[in-house]
Amino acid sequence: MAVKRGDYHGAFRLFAKSCDQGNPAGCFAVGTMYENGVGIQTDMDKAQRYYEMGCSGGDASACANLAQVYDSKKQATLDDKEKAAQLYAVGCSGGDVLACNNLGWMYANGVGVPKDYFKALDYYKYACEHGSDLGCYNLGLMSNVKNIYGIDKARLSNVDLNYLACNAGDIQGCANLGWIYAHGAKGVPVNNFFAAKYFERACQGGNLSGCNNLGVMYQKGLGVPQNDQRALDLFSYVCNYGLQSGCDNYGVFKEKLLRSNPNYGRLFMSLGR
Numbered sequence: 537m538a539v540k541r542g543d544y545h546g547a548f549r550l551f552a553k554s555c556d557q558g559n560p561a562g563c564f565a566v567g568t569m570y571e572n573g574v575g576i577q578t579d580m581d582k583a584q585r586y587y588e589m590g591c592s593g594g595d596a597s598a599c600a601n602l603a604q605v606y607d608s609k610k611q612a613t614l615d616d617k618e619k620a621a622q623l624y625a626v627g628c629s630g631g632d633v634l635a636c637n638n639l640g641w642m643y644a645n646g647v648g649v650p651k652d653y654f655k656a657l658d659y660y661k662y663a664c665e666h667g668s669d670l671g672c673y674n675l676g677l678m679s680n681v682k683n684i685y686g687i688d689k690a691r692l693s694n695v696d697l698n699y700l701a702c703n704a705g706d707i708q709g710c711a712n713l714g715w716i717y718a719h720g721a722k723g724v725p726v727n728n729f730f731a732a733k734y735f736e737r738a739c740q741g742g743n744l745s746g747c748n749n750l751g752v753m754y755q756k757g758l759g760v761p762q763n764d765q766r767a768l769d770l771f772s773y774v775c776n777y778g779l780q781s782g783c784d785n786y787g788v789f790k791e792k793l794l795r796s797n798p799n800y801g802r803l804f805m806s807l808g809r
Contacts, residue, residue, distance in 0.1 A: 544575025555586065560593025567601060571761065580605070580761050591623065596630025599623050603635060604729065607648075608760055617648030628659065637663040637671040641730075644674070645703060669725040695722040702734065707741035710734045714749060718758075728759030739770070744779045751782070755789055764793060 548569050554562025567586035570579045584605050590598025603623035606616045621642050627635030640659030643652045663671025695716055701709025714734035720726035732753045738746025751770030754763045767789060774782030 548575040555589060558593070560590040560595035560598060563590035563593060564595045564598035564601070567598060572757070573762070578762060591626065594630070596627045596632040596635065599630065600627035600632040600635035603627060603638065607638070608732070621648035633663045633666045633668040633671060637668050637674060640671070640674060670727050673724055695724060702737065707738050707743045710741065711738035711743045711746040714738060714746060718749065728753065732759030744774045744777055744782070748774045748779055748782045748785065751785060
């Protein structure tokens with residue numbers, strides 16, 4: 537197979553041909569290559585279009601990835617979140633366990649759907665029983681927070697406490713939870729999608745370390761589409777507010793970009809320190 541030989545251009549052509557011939561799995565594969573810049577230049581608009589074709593053709597993973605496109609928009613609207621929930625539901629019904637887990641999260645938090653503890657449990661349980669470590673972890677969390685106001689705090693782990701804190705509006709809890717997902721700490725499987733989600737929430741709440749870590753996610757394309765400008769903007773923002781690690785990240789990334797292409801100079805702004 538072309539992918540196994542490392543011939544990504546050849547693989548792209550074959551997947552595109554397969555999609556043109558009506559194979560939804562081929563459309564999904566082309567979408568992932570456009571999203572991740574494998575064998576072709578990254579293009580999220582084209583990735584979304586191919587995911588739409590794959591999902592319309594019945595590919596559950598294409599529906600799940602299309603849902604993430606809507607779910608992870610920088611300034612997602614209520615319509616975007618509702619669309620994401622609908623697509624996660626389609627993906628889950630087709631057997632995509634990530635879609636089931638993410639839909640469980642939306643029901644647990646009331647995002648894009650009415651908050652429903654029991655539906656969240658059902659989706660997490662399905663994901664867990666079908667091989668999702670993250671689904672099992674989230675199922676455990678939901679079991680712990682069933683009676684949130686009468687809960688025995690001493691029985692909760694640091695992960696559980698950060699989850700509760702974040703969902704109660706504690707921005708530091710969100711930043712901590714992002715770090716846990718990003719590093720696979722405290723026994724939690726690595727999940728860059730959720731790491732970026734919680735870093736974004738922390739950043740929006742004014743947490744500088746959350747913004748800095750979100751910049752790293754954009755720099756590396758982890759859990760979000762790779763975006764040099766967004767990464768630089770976040771590093772610059774936290775640097776201007778006095779976070780030294782943000783200044784360091786800005787300087788290192790700037791030098792790396794300039795070495796690869798001097799024309800990148802147009803991306804940089806002066807740091808008003």
